[in-house]
Amino acid sequence: MAFIILLGLVSCRKKRVINTSFYYWKTVYDANATERRYFNALHCQKLYVRVMDVDKSDNGVVPISPVTFKSALPNSVQLIPVVYLVNDVLKNQTSQQLDDLARKIVYYVNGRIKPSGKTSYNELQIDCDWTRTTRDNYFYLLTQIRANASLKNKKLSATLRLHQLKNQKNSGIPPVNRVMLMCYNMGNLRKYGHQNSILEQSELEKYAGKNLGEYPMPIDVGLPVFNWVVVFRQKQYAGIAKRLHNDRFFDNKTFKASGSDLYTLQKDLPQYGLLRGDEIRRENLSAGQLLCAASYIQKYISSDTVNIIYFHLDEPTLKHYTYEDMEKTAAVFR
Structure with a gap:
């Protein structure tokens, strides 16, 4: 009898609605054909567009x-404007x-809508890595943005870093409708050595x-499908080589491997601003690692x-996935 009741409860459980964006x-x-194919293949209806930094x-x-x-964005796609706010502001x-x-943020966002081919939007998202010392000002700013007359009947959302999720007492809860948990950029990018600052499962679980x-508050989930190349010069962080693609690392006359992710440059590459002896860390995320993180969350x-x-x-x-x-990764949330 207990088994039958349990089976009934499971069968009546409502499936979670998942929207992929x-x-x-x-x-x-200026989305190209490949980007449009991924967007359409995943049945996306929204695109979160960074409108500006502040x-x-x-x-x-x-x-x-x-x-x-x-x-212009296709008629079938909703635009969600995103504003990145530097914490020092x-x-x-x-x-x-x-x-x-x-007032200026809302005014500027509204001014960028028409060039996108849209007449309005349903949600505005603010992205800021606020801290305990800037929390009160940030929350006050969010309240004033939300109170703007042109945002009436619109949602306001904010990004949420993992440290803000864990330290809720100091970080507080932002006065918005939803938060988007950034499940990436969780390590120390500038730290020399073997690591993946994009996503480490052990760090996520901490x-x-x-x-x-x-x-x-309702939580949405941001997952990484990107990679980057971190450069160290004399074991000191020297930046990200943005134009250096992963396929270059198959050239073992130029890149000498030391482990699975670190390489020492064997000659100058002036087109990338790199010097012989620079150490380079490749950071990416496999499909399996992405699925593991999603399954945990x-x-x-x-x-x-x-x-x-x-x-x-x-x-x-995108071509790495x-x-x-x-x-499959999005489906585990259902």
């Missing part, structure tokens, strides 16, 4: 690297200055777990509806 984190929107300059707080739309700001910043289940997510957002829609990195890889 992508971030678009480039300064020019940072300090000699002229005060200004928009940086705003997106340009070389082509929030320091030493008065309420009046934050009020003004909130911060997530029950903290996910106890978070008092889904056990603690309690929301009935979850947006799975891949970072990001970019052909050179099949449609099936990405669909």
Whole structure:
């Protein structure tokens, strides 16, 4: 009898609604054929587009690297504008200055909608790695953005880092409708040696777990589908070689391997700004690692509806994953 009751409960359990989306984190929107194929194959209906960064300059707080739309988004795709806010912008700001910043952010976002081919949007997302010292100013800014008349009936969401998830007492809960948990960039990029600063399963498990289940707000999940090449010069962090692609590492006359992810450069590569003797760490994530991370996270997510957002829609990195890889990863949340 107990088995029959349990079977009935399982069969009546409502399936979680999963929406798959992508971030678009480039300064020019002009999705190519490969990017469109991935987007359509995963039945995406939304695209989270970075509209601008907000940072300090000699002229005060200004928009940086705003997106340009070389082509319009398809009619079937919803645009979710995303604003990246540099944490330093929030320091030493008065309420009046934050009020003004909130108005400017909304005004600028609204001005970028028409060039995208859209007349409106349903959600605005703010991306900021706030800290305990900037929390109050950040939450005040979010409140003022949310109160803007042009955002009436629209949702406001915010990104959430793993340290903010774990340290809820100090980090606080942002005054938004939803948060998007960034399950990437969790290691120390500048640390020399063997590691993967994009995603380490052990690091993920230190911060997530029950903290996910106890978070008092719907949580969406951002997963990484990107890679990068980290450069060290005399064992000191020297930056990211953005144009150096993974296929170059098969040239063992140029790159001498030391382990599975570290290489020593055997000659100068001036086109990449690299010098002989530079040590290079390749960081990427296999489809299996991505699935493992998703399988762990889904056990603690309690929301009935979850947006799975891949970072990001970019052909050179997408080619390392099949449609099936990405669909299988999203499917574990159902």
